[in-house]
Amino acid sequence: MSIAPSPELRSLRANMLLPGVYAWFSTVAYPAFATSSLLARTFAVLSACALVAGAWFLRSRPVVGRAFGVYAFIGFALATWVSVGSGLQLLGASPVRPAVGALGWLLFAFGWGYLRQRGNVPEQDPRAIPGPPLVPRAELSPLTSLVFALSLLGSLGILALAWRVERPAQALLAHAVAAAAVVWLMSASARVSTSLGEKKTLPSSRRRLNAAARALSGLILAFAVGSVWILLR
């Protein structure tokens, strides 16, 4: 017995599918089908299939839906761009097409996000457990905003620097690396900046240092290798 999707589910699917299809047509399908690379076309089709599968599994299996609709869709899109090779220059033939493509990917990101509905009060949800208001366990340090603002400005700078890379293949790599680095940086800066006022919940200093020993050793080793490299040049 098949059950027709509710209007709410249809709306949710449309919010995720339409921007994705728009981004796919403008930046993935166009270079893939404008060139004769069979591999690129295959990846482009797989990318579209992943997007549709993501929207299909959205409600019944959210984790699978997200894996298809976000990770597989973007992964196959990246594989398409790599397969297209020099054909990717078609995207940069006019300034309008990259701008339209960027807008499409922005809308795609918004489509997969979740926002609280207007007028919806979480405490009025029938599943909410009533009780006294929860008091914050710690106050944020005055440095929190400063550290987070510095990270935000630096992240914007990293994204801007990626646009200075002119070589086509390296430019794509620079944008991918910059986007990944910025996501990681913002996530880490949120943790670091909020932890500045969080003394009670953090373990002892020795345990914190021990936990970071491996990464810190790698960093020191990398600095040592870099110093030797500079000396030998």
Next chain:
Amino acid sequence: MTGRLIDVLSVVLLLVALLAFAGGIYSLGIAKDVQALYLLIIGALALRSATDLLRPAGGVR
């Protein structure tokens, strides 16, 4: 006191990571690919160190 020093260390590592990532992307732009790779590795290690200082293995998460 030591805890405050580690907080400062994690912030410094975060800023080192930020500068290293920026330097890596800049180096890609001036066609210094090996230098770019080196700086990106430094950035990744510094950022990992900064977050590991807040997330001890087997401790509070």
